[in-house]
Amino acid sequence: MTALAAIVATVVSLAALAYLAATDPKRRRVFRVAPFAGRRLVGPALAAVFLPGVLLLAFANGAGFIVWLGALSVAGWGVAALSPAQATHLRAWTKTVTAALGDGFAVSTERAFAGAAALARSIRAAGGMPRRIAALEARISALEAELAAIRESRGRSRPLPAFENDSASVAAPLETAERGVHRVPRESVR
Amino acid sequence: MKSLSQSQMKRLTAVHGWSGMLLGLLLYAVVITGTVVVFAEEIAVWSVGGNRATAPLTSELDSKVHAAAESVTKGYREAIDVWSNARGEVLIFAHAHARNPDTGQMDDIGPLIRVDAESGEVLSRNDGFVWQRADWYDPSALRHFLVDLHVQLSVPEPWGLILTGILGLAMMAAGVTGFIMHRHLLRDLFVAERPGKRLVSARDRHVLAASWGLPFAFLLGFTGAFFSFAGTVALPLLATIAFGGDQEALVETLYEPAVQTDPRPQPLANLDAMIAESTGRAGAAPIFVSIGNFGRADSRVSIWHEPPAGSLYYVHNLFDGTGRFLEKRPAIGNEPSTASFVYSLMGPLHFGNFAGILSKSVWVGLGAAMCFVILSGMQLWTRRREEERLWRGFARAVSVVGYGLPLAMLASAYAFFLSLPSADPFWWTPAGFLIAAALAIVFGCAVQDERRLTLGFRRSLAVGCLALPLLRMAAGGTSWAEALGHGLGTVLAIDLVLALLGAALLLWRVQESPRARNAAFRPLSEAAE
Numbered sequence: 001m002t003a004l005a006a007i008v009a010t011v012v013s014l015a016a017l018a019y020l021a022a023t024d025p026k027r028r029r030v031f032r033v034a035p036f037a038g039r040r041l042v043g044p045a046l047a048a049v050f051l052p053g054v055l056l057l058a059f060a061n062g063a064g065f066i067v068w069l070g071a072l073s074v075a076g077w078g079v080a081a082l083s084p085a086q087a088t089h090l091r092a093w094t095k096t097v098t099a100a101l102g103d104g105f106a107v108s109t110e111r112a113f114a115g116a117a118a119l120a121r122s123i124r125a126a127g128g129m130p131r132r133i134a135a136l137e138a139r140i141s142a143l144e145a146e147l148a149a150i151r152e153s154r155g156r157s158r159p160l161p162a163f164e165n166d167s168a169s170v171a172a173p174l175e176t177a178e179r180g181v182h183r184v185p186r187e188s189v190r
Numbered sequence: 191m192k193s194l195s196q197s198q199m200k201r202l203t204a205v206h207g208w209s210g211m212l213l214g215l216l217l218y219a220v221v222i223t224g225t226v227v228v229f230a231e232e233i234a235v236w237s238v239g240g241n242r243a244t245a246p247l248t249s250e251l252d253s254k255v256h257a258a259a260e261s262v263t264k265g266y267r268e269a270i271d272v273w274s275n276a277r278g279e280v281l282i283f284a285h286a287h288a289r290n291p292d293t294g295q296m297d298d299i300g301p302l303i304r305v306d307a308e309s310g311e312v313l314s315r316n317d318g319f320v321w322q323r324a325d326w327y328d329p330s331a332l333r334h335f336l337v338d339l340h341v342q343l344s345v346p347e348p349w350g351l352i353l354t355g356i357l358g359l360a361m362m363a364a365g366v367t368g369f370i371m372h373r374h375l376l377r378d379l380f381v382a383e384r385p386g387k388r389l390v391s392a393r394d395r396h397v398l399a400a401s402w403g404l405p406f407a408f409l410l411g412f413t414g415a416f417f418s419f420a421g422t423v424a425l426p427l428l429a430t431i432a433f434g435g436d437q438e439a440l441v442e443t444l445y446e447p448a449v450q451t452d453p454r455p456q457p458l459a460n461l462d463a464m465i466a467e468s469t470g471r472a473g474a475a476p477i478f479v480s481i482g483n484f485g486r487a488d489s490r491v492s493i494w495h496e497p498p499a500g501s502l503y504y505v506h507n508l509f510d511g512t513g514r515f516l517e518k519r520p521a522i523g524n525e526p527s528t529a530s531f532v533y534s535l536m537g538p539l540h541f542g543n544f545a546g547i548l549s550k551s552v553w554v555g556l557g558a559a560m561c562f563v564i565l566s567g568m569q570l571w572t573r574r575r576e577e578e579r580l581w582r583g584f585a586r587a588v589s590v591v592g593y594g595l596p597l598a599m600l601a602s603a604y605a606f607f608l609s610l611p612s613a614d615p616f617w618w619t620p621a622g623f624l625i626a627a628a629l630a631i632v633f634g635c636a637v638q639d640e641r642r643l644t645l646g647f648r649r650s651l652a653v654g655c656l657a658l659p660l661l662r663m664a665a666g667g668t669s670w671a672e673a674l675g676h677g678l679g680t681v682l683a684i685d686l687v688l689a690l691l692g693a694a695l696l697l698w699r700v701q702e703s704p705r706a707r708n709a710a711f712r713p714l715s716e717a718a719e
Contacts, residue, residue: 002499002500002545003546006545006548007548020380021380024380024381026377026378026380027382030381030384031384060500062500062502063497063499063502063538063545063549064500066502066538066544067549070406070542070549070552070553070555071552073402073403073556073559074402074403074555074559075555077398077559080379080382081398081399083382083383083385084382
């Protein structure tokens with residue numbers, strides 16, 4: 001139990017350290033890597049580094065805490081000592097090895113997850129379909145009425161409102177994503 | 191932190207660098223041997239084999255100890271210590287205390303009886319001042335030599351211990367001065383070595399490893415110095431001040447339970463039952479049993495256990511001669527105290543043996559990191575002065591020691607296995623080390639080209655690692671099938687580690703050329719100091 005807890009704690013802390021290393025501004029500057037694009041979450045990352053150690057101590061696992069501290073010292077050095085290029089190579093290599101080793105398992109797991117997700121989506125979509133169709137019909141009716149009113153009041157044709165132009169481009173990827181559920185932009189449905 | 195003036199920084203750099211230069215190679219010797227002897231127990235088992243199918247201290251120990259006690263004169267029943275060796279045999283040492291004419295010090299004297307753990311058959315018996323004859327109590331000359339090299343650099347007592355104590359202090363001092371010198375420790379915590387093999391790259395390499403290893407460098411240096419100085423300086427000083435120079439009295443006060451003398455005869459209760467109860471209380475396996483005043487009414491039985499899961503400390507349970515549990519003893523004194531707590535932390539934090547293979551592996555990693563810090567520091571220092579011939583020579587010495595020392599340690603293992611069938615391994619193991627060290631120095635002097643020198647050392651190390659398991663088996667060592675049958679997973683594990691190390695060393699050589707190509711890369715420039 002001591003060993004397992006210490007290993008899990010070290011892996012969690014190490015993942016946070018890897019994030020801190022990958023987003024470290026000086027490291028990126030020195031190795032001429034573009035500055036980190038997103039927001040660098042230093043506080044949560046530091047919490048993830050130290051919290052496992054605190055938890056080990058809190059659960060009276062002194063041995064686990066010392067092992068965690070020592071392992072973090074060595075492995076942290078290992079993480080920091082890799083240049084960004086080496087880290088990228090290592091990541092790619094790990095991915096390849098993982099894929100090669102656990103291909104069958106990964107594929108079956110992935111398929112199982114994908115199947116479950118599709119089923120969940122279908123159920124959700126089926127459940128929400130009548131409500132959505134009703135909302136769509138109502139909205140289309142409102143728009144048609146609005147359009148007719150505009151045409152009537154001005155007595156001539158005008159370019160379509162912007163959202164109507166946008167609806168085609170936005171709806172296409174959404175349709176793909178939602179697997180055949182025909183939708184207009186969410187804004188217009190609400 | 192308050193920033194230092196330029197002159198202060200210069201002085202600090204001088205202290206840091208010169209102390210490293212003067213003691214660095216010796217410190218490297220202590221640290222690299224320490225890194226290896228973290229697995230001293232495993233190395234011993236690997237080198238001598240044996241049988242671990244039976245747990246030596248929990249299988250009918252009572253009858254063995256009683257038989258041994260009956261076979262010695264009454265005077266030697268003052269203390270009977272029982273433990274198991276690397277072969278899984280039981281060692282029973284019935285002894286008294288007498289002045290050793292060779293050393294002039296009080297010492298343990300008595301018969302050391304080696305017993306088969308399964309059958310109870312007496313395998314050997316040696317009488318005398320046992321601690322002077324390592325071959326009586328340690329079946330592995332290899333383990334004995336490596337531990338001695340780490341503890342006192344094979345220099346006679348007390349000078350070797352004083353030397354390693356000073357090296358421990360030097361390690362702490364280097365850590366502290368390095369910490370003060372390096373103003374951007376946190377900012378540089380993720381800056382890897384810049385390519386190009388420039389001066390700044392050497393600095394990055396040293397600073398990065400030192401920054402990450404700083405807390406444990408301090409810790410290992412402190413605990414190492416503590417162990418070196420405790421027996422040579424602190425305890426004799428304390429004995430002189432508080433006990434009129436009587437070290438026996440000091441040891442009794444610090445470590446042994448207070449007992450009212452009662453010499454009436456009384457048979458000792460069943461030892462196996464006491465061990466079983468003690469194991470139940472401790473929640474960990476027994477490793478050492480000590481019986482005071484065997485066969486008397488004031489008899490006491492001390493049983494030590496491995497640290498239980500999650501704990502850092504050994505457990506010491508005390509029983510009286512009737513088998514009644516008395517107390518769980520603190521490490522020193524008779525009551526739990528802060529001093530006892532701190533004292534009991536020293537061992538686990540230095541040896542890293544509190545959570546089995548996992549903690550030992552981490553300690554090996556820490557030791558390897560320390561070695562890297564020491565060598566990279568010396569390389570940085572000599573690199574800055576490479577214009578001077580003297581420092582170029584010293585840089586070569588760093589390379590020779592850096593590779594030569596592990597090579598010589600490997601050679602000592604070769605000498606051990608080769609001498610096992612027909613010669614004295616306790617003589618040949620250190621001799622093998624010295625011969626290989628001399629050859630490494632000659633090789634370092636003969637080969638002028640740095641690259642050829644490095645490749646030669648790496649290749650030798652690789653071949654040495656790969657061939658050692660084969661030699662071990664050829665010399666009559668435990669085969670893998672026997673090892674599995676006797677519960678000796680250690681044998682397989684060390685053979686595999688050696689094979690992996692050898693392969694890694696060969697690959698390291700191959701991977702060198704792309705790195706050299708990186709020299710063309712021109713990253714952002716940064717001051718090296």
